[in-house]
Amino acid sequence: MRPLAPGDPRTVGRYTLSGRLGSGGMGEVFFGRSPGGRPVAVKVVRPEFAADPLFRRRFGQEVEAARRVGGFHTAPVVDADPDADPPWLVTAFVPGPSLMELVAAHGPLPEPTLRVLGAGIAEALEAVHGAGLVHRDLKPSNILIADDGPRVIDFGIARAADATALTRAAGAVGTPGYMAPEQVTGGPVAPATDVFAFGAVLCFAAGVRPFGDGPPTALLYRVVHQEPDLSGLPDAIRGLVAGCLAKDPEQRPSTDGLLAAFTGTDLTRDWLPGRARTLVLERTQTVTSEQRTEVRSSPHRPPAREPGTTPRPSGSVVPIRAPLxxxxxxxxxxxxxxxxxxxxxxxxxxxxxxxxxxxxxxxxWFVRSSKYDPARDGLWIDGQGLELRTGASRVTYAWDDIDQIAFGRIGRLGRKSVVVRPLAAASAQHRALPWFRQDPETGWALLVETRLLDASDPVLAETFARYAAPHWRPAP
Known part of the structure; x- marks a missing residue:
């Protein structure tokens, strides 16, 4: 969890906000409290979606359906206001890490853990589909890991964005590598679409990339035209996952079939391996402590700042300095x-x-150097993603929104820079940066020149390797 940035809202509806949990293609997620003090996750829709009347109409319809989703393995929707400016919704708060963070920290998960994970996600999908919804964007960052099993979040939202002018121009809503072939080709979306993503999620948890790595366009092509490589999966679940990743939706198992395949799975206290369970418990205890105190103070985090200064999130902070x-x-x-x-x-x-x-x-030179404030501007890096702040600009990427991050040279001057290759199109925030450049062939986009960062290249490389291990590479 990160502290609120200067431009973030302090209240949404009747909920008081005190931290930032993350961001995605559709909006930003904040930690908040209900009037009675209960912790909640508050998702605020991005302005570009909020301005679309079709999005608002569908958002209202989907939220009503999402309220009917129950079950043990979902984070239920408890409140929403589709007519607000911008629209928002509130879900129960799950204090664990995402599956993306867990695998990044622990590595591939063993077969017993994969079975518990599969059973919980299948049960969540059964509840989502039973309410007449299709998730459409099931992926590791939308699965939170608690001590008593996984929780699926962000269900019933993607369809609202799927018909907006923005997504009609940029393509279907979804994440390359987890989108089913029918999503990629613009075909009808059904519960079988989520089953395909279910298979891709289990592969990720096992450390397997069924369609390889590379640019989003390459991944999408392989999803549609090539068979997955499942050679690294445990034998006991390989056949089931192969069925989930079938090109033809009719050939994929139903959620009932998935549950039947995992019948007898025992959700014991030690369903997570030691290091993974330690991470979950630490995250739970850390967030619980922050809920009580709303003050960040640990030996590994920056001390509390004086009133009136900009708070900084947990993780690593690299200030921006004036260029010489x-x-x-x-x-x-x-x-x-x-x-x-x-x-x-x-x-x-x-x-x-x-x-x-x-x-x-x-x-x-004086004007250029004076516009950077080290107390306000910098590159924030933690287990959830990165955030670049420069003046009034703020660019945020979750790690699962980035295919790779590296040092590279893009642009007319070719200075050494931190460059990213987003899985989808570069965010609107990113494109708004005055120095934005992107290679149209490779998809690499300039984030910030390393000469502006108050850290040596080895320190930056070590930081990226620590927090973005699956995505970091020294050079494009």
Whole structure:
């Protein structure tokens, strides 16, 4: 959980917000409390979706259906306001890490854990489908891991975005690698679509990439045209997963079939392996402590800041510093100033010309350097993702929204930079950056030049390797 940023809301409806849980393609998620003090997750829809009348209408319909979803393995919708500006909904709060975070920290999960995970997700899908909904975006970041089993979140929302002008232009809602072939090709979406994603999620949890790695377009092509590689899956579940990943939706098992396959699975106290369970318990205890105190104080986190300063999230914080001017510009400016002073003393008109060149160079550097505030601006990196803040701009990516992150050189000057390859199109926040550049062939996009970050390249590399292990590579 991260502290609220300066531009974040402090209240939504009757709920008081005190932290940021994450963000996605449709909105941002905050930690909040009900009037009675109960912890909740509050999802606020992005303005670009909120401005679409069709989205609002479908959002209202889907929220009403989502309220009917129950079961032990979902985070139920408890409140919503589709007519608010922007629209929002509230779900029960689950204090555990996502499956994405768990696998990043622990590595592939063993077969007994995969069976408990599969049984819980299948039961959640049964509840979702029983309410007349299709999840449409089941993926590791939408599955939270609690000590008593998994919880599926964000059901009943993706359909509202699927028909907006934004998604009609950018493609169907979903995440490459988890989208079924019929989603990729624009076919009808049904419960079998979620079954395909179920199979892809189990593969991820087992450390298997059934359709390999690479750019989103390559993944989507393989999903439609190639058979999955399941060689790394345990034998006991390989056949079931193969059926889930069938190209033809009619050939995939039903949720009843999935539950039958996992009948007899025992959700014991130690269903998670040691390191994974430790992470879940630590996350639960940490969040519970933050709920009580709403103050972040641990040996591994920045101390509380003075009132009036910008709070920083947990994880690693790399401040942005003013870029040093080019040494040649410094030397040239000094020479021009010296020559200009001498010319003025000798009453030569060329001195004014030199001054007219040197002064703007200095002013340009001063203006560029003064717009960065290390107490406000920086690159925040933790187990959930990254966030870049520069002035009024804020760019947020969850790790599961990024295929890869690396050091690279993009743009006219080709300076060394942190570059990302988003799974979908680069976010609107990212494209709004004045220095935004993206390679149309590879999909790599410039996030921030390393010379602006107050950390050495080895320190940055170590930080990315720690928090973004599945996505980090030293070079594109």
């Amino acid at each position: 001017p080019n040494p040649l510009l410094i030397v040239g400016a000094v020479m021009l100033m010296v020559a200009a002073v001498g010319a003025v003393i000798n009453r030569q008109g060329i001195g004014l010309l030199f001054m007219a060149v040197a002064v703007p160079l200095f002013v340009r």
